[in-house]
Amino acid sequence: MTRRPGLSARLKLTISYAGFLLLAGALLLAVVRVFLLRYVPDSPKGLLGVAPNRYLLVRVFAPAAATAMAFLLVFGLLGGWVLAGRMLAPLTRIADAARMASNGSLSHRIRMEGRTDEFRELADMFDTMLEQIQSHLGEQQRFAANASHELRTPLAISRTLLDVARNDPTRDRGELIERLHTVNTRAIDLTEALLLLTRADRRSFAREPVDLSLLAEEAAETLLPLAEQRRITLNVTGEEARTVGSAALLLRMVTNLVQNAVVHNLPADGAVTVHTEAQHGASVLRVENSGHRLPPELVPTLTEPFQRGTTRIRTDEHAGVGLGLAIVHSIVRAHDGTLDLTPRPSGGLLVTIRLPATP
DSSP states (O other): OOOOOOHHHHHHHHHHHHHHHHHHHHHHHHHHHHHGGGGGGOOOTTTTTTOOOOHHHEEEEEEEHHHHHHHHHHHHEEEEEEHHHHHHHHHHHHHEEEEEHHHHHHSSOOOOOOOOOHHHHHHHHHHHHHHHHHHHHHHHHHHHHHHHHHHHHHHHHHHHHHHHHHHOOOOOOOHHHHHHHHHHHHHHHHHHHHHHHHHHHHTTTTOOOHHHHHHHHHHHHHHHHHHHHTTTTEEEEEOOOEEOOOOOHHHHHHHHHHHHHHHOOOOSSSSEEEEEEETTTTEEEEEOOHHHOOOTTHHHHHHHOOOOOTTTOSSTOOOOOOHHHHHHHHHHHHHTTTEEEEETTTTTTTEEEEEEOOO
């Protein structure tokens, strides 16, 4: 936005300081004039016949008063300029940091020292804002790079399969079509997951009363054949846990959690437990599964898009697209809830979600 040039804040404060100082001096002179000189008689003999009269006092006092006022003006301007500079120095540092941030440098921090005051509180808030912006920008850049890679992979595979079919007409077309169908299905699943993730981040959904216990039963019923195929025991326990939100998104959240718990489990004889309850004004959903032990440093990365972890990559038909827990995290944030991931000492993961309960 283009603005006309004006006086700087330092010059305005300097003029204000000098003006207030002159006003105080003028008031003091007025007090002397009103409460002192007015009682001095203007006779030739003066007060009690021994003191100077009013005319002589005014002639002597006026040049001294003018000199004092000139001194106050100069002192006010110089002192005000110095004081304004010291007062505005923190604001100058904040403005420099903001200017650097507007030019793309988000790594610079003010880190203003000293005791807490308004300027230092503003500097701390600005540093916190820069950290959050840098973190979000880094996440978006990683997400864009990973999404491009994930979307390019099925397209490259499809092109390779088509090149093989064109160069080798005798190849079995049924097998080729089946592999193309699998690759295209994975690309479609990835695209739908990205759209769902964007929808949850934008919070563009209608809210309605939802019972998490019913969603848990529905998700368990849907994934029961998968659990039986992998010889995993799937249990749903608990009580009503009512909240307000999108039933479709919350069902996708529960389904993703249960599917992850089933897929990332022991090869056989594993267990998955889904529990719902109302607790301290919150609706709680817990999904706990058996499995291999997870490294502690791996757990915080599980909610990042496309971060499957070295011990969680699968190559079967349930490999997923690496957005399961990222979608869960986004849906939880869109419903003003919290998501906690805790590795179990015996192996597996405990996922706890707390959403605001229905009033």
